[in-house]
Amino acid sequence: MSWPVERISSSAAAFHARELPDPIARAVWVCDATGPALVLGSAQSDERVDRPACAAAGVDMVRRRSGGGAVLVVPGEVLWVDVVLPTGDPLWQDDVGRAFHWLGDLWAAALQDVGVDAAVHRGGLLRTPWSPQVCFAGLGPGEVTVDGRKVVGISQRRTRASARFQCAALARWDPLAIVPLLGLPPSATVELEGVAVGVGVDLGVLCDALVHRLP
Numbered sequence: 001m002s003w004p005v006e007r008i009s010s011s012a013a014a015f016h017a018r019e020l021p022d023p024i025a026r027a028v029w030v031c032d033a034t035g036p037a038l039v040l041g042s043a044q045s046d047e048r049v050d051r052p053a054c055a056a057a058g059v060d061m062v063r064r065r066s067g068g069g070a071v072l073v074v075p076g077e078v079l080w081v082d083v084v085l086p087t088g089d090p091l092w093q094d095d096v097g098r099a100f101h102w103l104g105d106l107w108a109a110a111l112q113d114v115g116v117d118a119a120v121h122r123g124g125l126l127r128t129p130w131s132p133q134v135c136f137a138g139l140g141p142g143e144v145t146v147d148g149r150k151v152v153g154i155s156q157r158r159t160r161a162s163a164r165f166q167c168a169a170l171a172r173w174d175p176l177a178i179v180p181l182l183g184l185p186p187s188a189t190v191e192l193e194g195v196a197v198g199v200g201v202d203l204g205v206l207c208d209a210l211v212h213r214l215p
Helices: 012-016 051-057 098-113 187-192 203-213
Strands: 005-010 027-033 037-040 060-063 071-073 078-086 144-146 149-158 162-170
Touching: 005 012, 012 027, 012 037, 012 060, 051 060, 071 078, 078 203, 098 144, 098 149, 098 162, 098 203
Parallel strands: 005 027, 037 060
Antiparallel strands: 027 078, 037 071, 078 162, 144 149, 149 162
16 A cells, blocks of 8 residues: 655644545655644644734744644744554554654654664653643654653544544754743743754655655
């Protein structure tokens, strides 16, 4: 079973509004974001978002269809990959938590291929005080870490016909960039410094390694 890979230059809003293929089939979409965006999780409240701060920074506020906390997408600083999997695919898992594992393994293998020693979290959801607001402050099944710090976040939206996994790998982690946009107290910057880290490799090289590893 092949994986059609499509590279798309798009705003975050347009990419999240992208419809699934008809009929549903395996697909990999790599988004080259055309501008910065604060991407909120599907159920995340936007009441605390500092809209004037976002406007002043030229950051769009966008809501994705999958869950979790916010991700700050900045062109060139995040490798953003969506993976579509149809129900009944050999990789499909009915268990929502285990459904992430194969994809986390894929990211970890790609990171290993480019010289980064990565691990996949196979436990339950690990929350922190800031994880409801900031994606990289928590750790979920299938997400990838380096030395215990998160480098790849993965969320999913499931329907009866498919799952759409949304993945973000960081080139670097700068909590100071996201904290004011979410209206969090300045103390959050210090507390968030150690939760995540950049992958430390060229994102284009990592993307090629990921595509090469597709099962």
